[in-house]
Amino acid sequence: MASPKHTLIALVEDRPGVLNRVASLFRRRGFNIQSLTVGPSEIPNLSRMTIVVDGVNTQVEQVSKQLYKVIDVVKVSELTEDESVVRELALVKVSTPPGARSEVIEITSIYRANIVDVAPDCLIVEVTGTEDKVEALIQLLRPYGIREIVRTGRTAMARGASRATPAEEATPGGRQVKHGVS
Amino acid sequence: MAKLKGAEIILECLAREGVEVVFGVPGGANLPLYDYLRKYPQIRHVLVRHEQAAAHAADAYARVTGQVGVCFATSGPGATNLITGIANAQLDSVPMVCITGQVVSPNIGKDAFQETDMTGISLPVTKHNYLVMDGEDLAPVMREAFHIARTGRPGPVLVDVPRDIQQQEYEFHWPERVSLLGYKPTLDGHPTQIKKAARLINEAERPLIIAGHGVIIAGAEAELRQLAERAQIPVTTTLLGIGGFPAHHVLDLGMTGMHGMAWANLALVHCDVMVAIGMRMDDRVTGKTSAFASQATIIHIDIDPAEIGKNVRAHVPIVGDARHVLKALLKEVEHRTHAEWLAQFDTWRRDHPSIAIRETEEMLPTYVVREIYEATKGEAFVTTGVGQHQMWAAQFYRFVHSKRWVTSGGVGTMGFGLPAALGVQAAFPDAPVWVIDGDGSFQMTLQELATVAQEKMPIKVAILNNGFLGMVRQWQELFYDRNYAATPMFNPDYVKLAEAFGLAGRRVERKEDVRGAIEWAMETPGCVILDFAVAPEENVYPMIPSGATVHDMIEEPAPARIELPGRSKEETPAWPVPSTR
Numbered sequence: 001m002a003s004p005k006h007t008l009i010a011l012v013e014d015r016p017g018v019l020n021r022v023a024s025l026f027r028r029r030g031f032n033i034q035s036l037t038v039g040p041s042e043i044p045n046l047s048r049m050t051i052v053v054d055g056v057n058t059q060v061e062q063v064s065k066q067l068y069k070v071i072d073v074v075k076v077s078e079l080t081e082d083e084s085v086v087r088e089l090a091l092v093k094v095s096t097p098p099g100a101r102s103e104v105i106e107i108t109s110i111y112r113a114n115i116v117d118v119a120p121d122c123l124i125v126e127v128t129g130t131e132d133k134v135e136a137l138i139q140l141l142r143p144y145g146i147r148e149i150v151r152t153g154r155t156a157m158a159r160g161a162s163r164a165t166p167a168e169e170a171t172p173g174g175r176q177v178k179h180g181v182s
Numbered sequence: 183m184a185k186l187k188g189a190e191i192i193l194e195c196l197a198r199e200g201v202e203v204v205f206g207v208p209g210g211a212n213l214p215l216y217d218y219l220r221k222y223p224q225i226r227h228v229l230v231r232h233e234q235a236a237a238h239a240a241d242a243y244a245r246v247t248g249q250v251g252v253c254f255a256t257s258g259p260g261a262t263n264l265i266t267g268i269a270n271a272q273l274d275s276v277p278m279v280c281i282t283g284q285v286v287s288p289n290i291g292k293d294a295f296q297e298t299d300m301t302g303i304s305l306p307v308t309k310h311n312y313l314v315m316d317g318e319d320l321a322p323v324m325r326e327a328f329h330i331a332r333t334g335r336p337g338p339v340l341v342d343v344p345r346d347i348q349q350q351e352y353e354f355h356w357p358e359r360v361s362l363l364g365y366k367p368t369l370d371g372h373p374t375q376i377k378k379a380a381r382l383i384n385e386a387e388r389p390l391i392i393a394g395h396g397v398i399i400a401g402a403e404a405e406l407r408q409l410a411e412r413a414q415i416p417v418t419t420t421l422l423g424i425g426g427f428p429a430h431h432v433l434d435l436g437m438t439g440m441h442g443m444a445w446a447n448l449a450l451v452h453c454d455v456m457v458a459i460g461m462r463m464d465d466r467v468t469g470k471t472s473a474f475a476s477q478a479t480i481i482h483i484d485i486d487p488a489e490i491g492k493n494v495r496a497h498v499p500i501v502g503d504a505r506h507v508l509k510a511l512l513k514e515v516e517h518r519t520h521a522e523w524l525a526q527f528d529t530w531r532r533d534h535p536s537i538a539i540r541e542t543e544e545m546l547p548t549y550v551v552r553e554i555y556e557a558t559k560g561e562a563f564v565t566t567g568v569g570q571h572q573m574w575a576a577q578f579y580r581f582v583h584s585k586r587w588v589t590s591g592g593v594g595t596m597g598f599g600l601p602a603a604l605g606v607q608a609a610f611p612d613a614p615v616w617v618i619d620g621d622g623s624f625q626m627t628l629q630e631l632a633t634v635a636q637e638k639m640p641i642k643v644a645i646l647n648n649g650f651l652g653m654v655r656q657w658q659e660l661f662y663d664r665n666y667a668a669t670p671m672f673n674p675d676y677v678k679l680a681e682a683f684g685l686a687g688r689r690v691e692r693k694e695d696v697r698g699a700i701e702w703a704m705e706t707p708g709c710v711i712l713d714f715a716v717a718p719e720e721n722v723y724p725m726i727p728s729g730a731t732v733h734d735m736i737e738e739p740a741p742a743r744i745e746l747p748g749r750s751k752e753e754t755p756a757w758p759v760p761s762t763r
Contacts, residue, residue, distance in 0.1 A: 012364070013363060013364060017301065017313075020302070020305065021305065024305050024306060028306050046363075058491065061491065062488065062491070062492060065487050065488035066488050068364075068487065068488070069486070069488055070364070071309070071310045071330060071362060071364055071365050072364055073364045074363045074364040075364075
């Protein structure tokens with residue numbers, strides 16, 4: 001049986017090396033990362049990471065405890081499938097053999113995906129959605145000849161009022177140390 | 183605000199943090215730091231002969247004083263030499279700040295001379311680390327480094343400072359307080375959990391306390407004793423928990439684990455409630471985790487939430503500082519007697535005399551340790567390397583006081599003993615400090631005898647010399663069909679070695695000379711090396727093999743010598759042994 005996927009959201013101080021600290025932790029503790037995305041949050045100097053890990057609940061609990069030990073990690077929360085919005089973006093460069101272009105465009109529009117680049121013999125399709133949706137579109141496009149795929153990995157947010165930020169700590173009180181490369 | 187050179191800012195911060203001793207080695211990339219040391223006479227610098235020793239000395243200094251240990255190293259090899267010592271401090275939760283020089287900032291990433299990526303290399307073995315690329319950050323970083331090192335679960339913090347940052351001038355602002363968004367250690371245990379734990383303790387029939395290093399780090403020795411005495415709970419300790427509960431106390435069981443006392447390990451099997459305090463369920467303690475304390479409801483108190491449930495499931499987890507939690511627990515715990523349970527230990531102690539020393543003409547290493555213990559009245563600071571001698575010291579030197587036993591636990595760093603003694607003696611210049619070492623461990627860092635001589639430290643070194651990497655040989659004997667591959671060792675003449683450093687030495691070959699030699703060492707001013715030619719193939723018992731259970735415990739076998747294949751015990755060994763002097 002495949003281990004279930006878990007989505008963790010980590011709010012981290014935006015210091016150089018923080019991605020390395022988190023990635024290194026996963027490597028040395030033997031945890032499997034499926035995907036990791038990172039970008040600025042709504043709070044200055046704090047970034048939010050979406051980390052998808054495999055494993056049973058106890059392992060995931062251990063991951064989150066270990067994440068907390070990284071000094072630059074401010075908050076870790078686990079999102080459940082039901083109570084969160086989960087999205088992934090993929091760019092798919094698909095061949096359009098003569099006569100096939102309109103079929104590809106049709107499939108794309110059914111999936112509410114966008115065509116973002118057109119060349120004589122191929123298109124780039126941009127699709128956003130759950131991993132299942134992205135996967136399904138890719139399967140449908142495969143017969144036409146897929147030349148290249150890039151996927152962002154999962155990014156996620158809790159539904160409703162709850163947010164993956166400690167409300168009382170949302171304002172960074174500390175000074176930002178300008179570290180160099182690390 | 184005054185403008186100060188980066189190097190001065192670092193030293194000013196050290197002075198303000200109350201640092202009295204620094205261990206280190208100068209080099210190209212930290213010379214500005216050394217240049218300004220003269221302006222800070224309140225900071226004593228101890229020049230070691232290898233940076234590993236600087237880290238171990240700072241580590242030991244921190245363990246016995248409770249203060250943050252500090253060491254300096256230059257870039258490249260100087261800094262990488264610290265790594266073993268940093269890893270050692272990390273796994274044993276020792277507060278330490280390591281300041282390393284780095285190549286000038288424009289050269290970073292260019293593979294400059296003596297450049298290594300220290301923040302990268304040290305990342306997995308530090309609690310946190312910094313590369314300071316702007317001198318304005320120096321004071322806040324130093325403040326944060328000390329704060330992180332000493333609070334919560336203590337650990338080493340590395341601060342890497344390029345040489346040009348040390349040389350330029352910056353405004354100096356001492357931050358009054360440290361505010362780290364992502365770092366707020368929990369000190370007080372959750373009241374509901376404490377109530378639950380207290381109820382379990384009050385209802386227990388066969389309770390057991392297992393006390394780790396956390397008790398000592400938190401300064402919770404008095405609270406531990408109160409808890410044990412009030413509820414009449416026997417106390418066993420981990421290797422690093424030794425001293426946290428007084429030896430000879432009627433409730434003291436001594437050490438548990440792989441080479442722990444049989445009765446302590448039997449108690450693990452039979453207890454119904456286990457109170458684990460400030461310990462991390464290391465495999466050397468638990469053995470096979472699925473069989474560990476299988477009858478017990480486990481209350482696990484630790485300041486590091488990640489330790490709870492990591493190796494062994496805790497029924498009542500309590501995250502908090504051992505002292506805070508025990509204080510709260512004491513309000514709820516009632517008087518109990520547990521007469522039947524305590525009487526059980528008399529039987530176990532009688533049937534499994536784990537630390538009885540057998541009568542023999544030979545000079546047993548256990549006998550030597552007991553003689554040192556008796557001659558020093560159990561009052562000395564004892565440091566060790568790692569191996570058989572370490573286990574014998576843990577078993578036979580009984581500590582009534584906390585913070586006198588200094589040993590490398592988690593990482594198991596051979597060669598820790600002598601550098602650690604440097605750190606202890608620097609903290610307490612007049613205190614009796616003994617290194618109980620093995621010949622293997624001692625040879626890993628014996629260059630530090632030069633430091634000992636230069637600093638005129640009266641450290642007493644007892645080498646339990648069996649001509650082997652003894653613990654490895656024991657494993658070969660028990661688990662590798664006695665194939666003694668690469669364990670027999672040549673040893674130098676330690677008396678001549680001592681003399682070469684201007685120190686005193688004596689080789690002891692007869693059992694009846696042991697006590698006299700120890701007393702001679704104690705009377706002789708300065709450092710003394712005693713080279714004890716102990717029985718070469720003595721094993722450490724009891725022993726629970728790695729990953730096994732208490733039922734697999736091997737106890738002291740019949741006192742027959744184990745014959746080596748193709749060699750009788752009278753035959754001269756194949757490696758040279760120094761002659762009697």
